[in-house]
Amino acid sequence: xxxxxxxxxxxxxxxAKAQTNYEQGMQKAFQLWGTNPTEASNMFERIASAEPxxxxxxxxxxxxxxxxxxxxxxEEKLAALLKKAQDLINDATAISKNNPEILxxxxxxxxxxxxxxxxTYGMTLSGKIVDLYAKAEVLAPENPRVVYCKAEWNxxxxxxFGQDTAAFCKDLERAVQxxxxxxxxxxxxxxxxxxxxxxxxxxxx
Numbered sequence: 065x066x067x068x069x070x071x072x073x074x075x076x077x078x079x080a081k082a083q084t085n086y087e088q089g090m091q092k093a094f095q096l097w098g099t100n101p102t103e104a105s106n107m108f109e110r111i112a113s114a115e116p117x118x119x120x121x122x123x124x125x126x127x128x129x130x131x132x133x134x135x136x137x138x139e140e141k142l143a144a145l146l147k148k149a150q151d152l153i154n155d156a157t158a159i160s161k162n163n164p165e166i167l168x169x170x171x172x173x174x175x176x177x178x179x180x181x182x183x184t185y186g187m188t189l190s191g192k193i194v195d196l197y198a199k200a201e202v203l204a205p206e207n208p209r210v211v212y213c214k215a216e217w218n219x220x221x222x223x224x225f226g227q228d229t230a231a232f233c234k235d236l237e238r239a240v241q242x243x244x245x246x247x248x249x250x251x252x253x254x255x256x257x258x259x260x261x262x263x264x265x266x267x268x269x
Contacts, residue, residue: 086115090252093124101132105148112155119160120252126152127169133176142180149173164204165254168213171196175217182224193217208246209254212239212261219264233268240265 089111096104108125115121129149136142150173156166171193177185178193197214204210215235222229243258 086111086118087251089114090121090124093121097128101128104128105132109152112152117159119156119163119166120250122152122156122159123166123169123254126150126156126173130169130173130176134179136180139180142176146173146176162199162203164200164207164210167196167200167203168209171200171213171217175220186224190221206242208239208242208261209257211235211242212257212264215239216260216264230268233265236261236265236268 089107093104093107093111096107105125105128108121108128112118112121112125126149129145129152133142133145133149136145153166153170153173156169157163160166174185174189174193174196178189194217197210197217200207200210201214212235215232218232218235219229222232239261240258243261246255248255
């Protein structure tokens with residue numbers, strides 16, 4: 065009985081230490097993101113290697129690369145960033161299938177290609193983006209990132225074709241309302257987008 069108690073205590077201690085290391089690593093990676101995205105991505109990947117059943121480190125490593133790709137003018141660099149991001153999204157999806165947060169991230173990756181060269185990639189990827197947002201909306205209609213990102217995509221598409229964007233302002237307003245009450249499922253669950261949604265909503269007024 066005594067040996068069993070010792071084993072249980074050791075197990076609890078090990079799990080607690082692993083959790084602490086995970087939390088410290090994630091916090092450090094988020095801090096690095098603002099100053100050194102490459103190192104932040106690398107740290108998220110190292111955490112992912114240590115947490116193979118956790119989709120979040122893969123998700124954030126992918127997101128760092130996707131965000132870094134917007135505005136990149138060199139196609140070779142862009143392709144490297146988005147290839148890495150796609151591999152990480154694939155890893156995250158293998159762990160957490162039909163995850164609306166990952167679907168939104170996949171849509172943003174496709175959007176990065178279109179932002180780089182709409183004439184080349186718009187025809188092949190626009191339909192995929194629409195499908196991803198439609199699927200995410202079915203899975204999580206109250207997720208503010210799903211609502212806001214879909215609205216921003218629709219607004220961008222409308223501008224590209226010279227159409228009025230006002231019809232999507234109500235979706236941004238709803239997204240902002242959803243952000244006000246949204247609580248991530250876990251401490252490091254995705255919680256981004258509120259500021260961007262509010263900025264876009266202001267442009268409607």
